[in-house]
Amino acid sequence: MKEPTIITFLGTGGGRFATIYQKRATGGIYIRDSLNIHIDPGPGALVKMLEAGLNPRATNGILVSHAHPDHYTDAEILMEGMTCGCTQKRGLFAGSKSVIKGEGSIGPTISRYHQSIIERVEVVHPGDSFYFGDLEITAGKSLHSDPTTVGFNLITKNGQISYIPDTAFHEDIIPYYKGARVLILSNTRPLNHRIPYHLATEDSAHIIEAIEPELALLTHIGYKMAVNSPEKEGEWITEHTGIRTLTAEDFMNVVLSESDLTIRGG
Numbered sequence: 001m002k003e004p005t006i007i008t009f010l011g012t013g014g015g016r017f018a019t020i021y022q023k024r025a026t027g028g029i030y031i032r033d034s035l036n037i038h039i040d041p042g043p044g045a046l047v048k049m050l051e052a053g054l055n056p057r058a059t060n061g062i063l064v065s066h067a068h069p070d071h072y073t074d075a076e077i078l079m080e081g082m083t084c085g086c087t088q089k090r091g092l093f094a095g096s097k098s099v100i101k102g103e104g105s106i107g108p109t110i111s112r113y114h115q116s117i118i119e120r121v122e123v124v125h126p127g128d129s130f131y132f133g134d135l136e137i138t139a140g141k142s143l144h145s146d147p148t149t150v151g152f153n154l155i156t157k158n159g160q161i162s163y164i165p166d167t168a169f170h171e172d173i174i175p176y177y178k179g180a181r182v183l184i185l186s187n188t189r190p191l192n193h194r195i196p197y198h199l200a201t202e203d204s205a206h207i208i209e210a211i212e213p214e215l216a217l218l219t220h221i222g223y224k225m226a227v228n229s230p231e232k233e234g235e236w237i238t239e240h241t242g243i244r245t246l247t248a249e250d251f252m253n254v255v256l257s258e259s260d261l262t263i264r265g266g
């Protein structure tokens with residue numbers, strides 16, 4: 001019997017105003033599998049992690065999709081946690097080119113010093129694939145105002161977990177996330193309120209229909225969606241696609257085993 005894989009939402013907010021006013025937390029997503037991976041640790045990630053009872057020293061890898069503050073601001077302090085206060089060169093830091101090297105006027109967002117304390121730093125582009133221990137990580141495409149933005153697929157021992165970051169809707173991004181058992185989408189905007197470079201509920205529904213995950217989760221909820229019954233957006237997608245879709249909640253846990261998928265907390 002394999003150990004379950006646990007996905008914890010350390011925040012489900014995103015976009016400028018939901019972040020500035022902390023309408024929802026913005027600590028990213030923490031995945032415990034054979035290794036512990038933290039994706040997109042935005043403002044408050046460290047605090048939310050401690051509130052959730054997770055130890056920053058137990059993190060093995062940090063993944064950052066792009067160089068916007070709701071995705072990267074707590075990364076450096078969490079890198080200090082991962083390296084036991086910078087005393088042990090360990091762990092993985094993987095991110096878009098903008099985050100690690102800089103792209104035009106964007107980034108880099110991680111100091112050279114913090115990059116130097118990590119054992120392995122990977123700049124990833126859409127379509128890249130690499131192993132970290134026995135965990136395979138692949139990068140997906142996005143169409144965002146940071147042109148180097150990447151999504152991530154983690155091939156865990158209990159199936160593929162895919163994270164679609166901030167992106168405009170386009171059919172071209174869908175193939176990069178095929179095979180997801182659990183699909184997490186940055187659905188910043190509610191139904192019929194699309195803005196450039198972000199997904200609205202109708203866009204997420206198209207993607208979910210094409211990928212057919214066992215469970216889809218909406219996160220990175222913007223202000224307008226956060227104050228207007230966000231749970232309705234997941235319900236609308238479930239009704240229109242027949243695929244179980246939930247609007248994630250702060251501190252929600254999804255527990256994945258080979259045969260089972262359960263939701264706890266939130």
Ligand SMILES: [Zn+2]
Pocket residue numbers: 014015068070071166220
């Ligand atoms: Zn964002």
Ligand SMILES: [Zn+2]
Pocket residue numbers: 066068144166
């Ligand atoms: Zn963004």
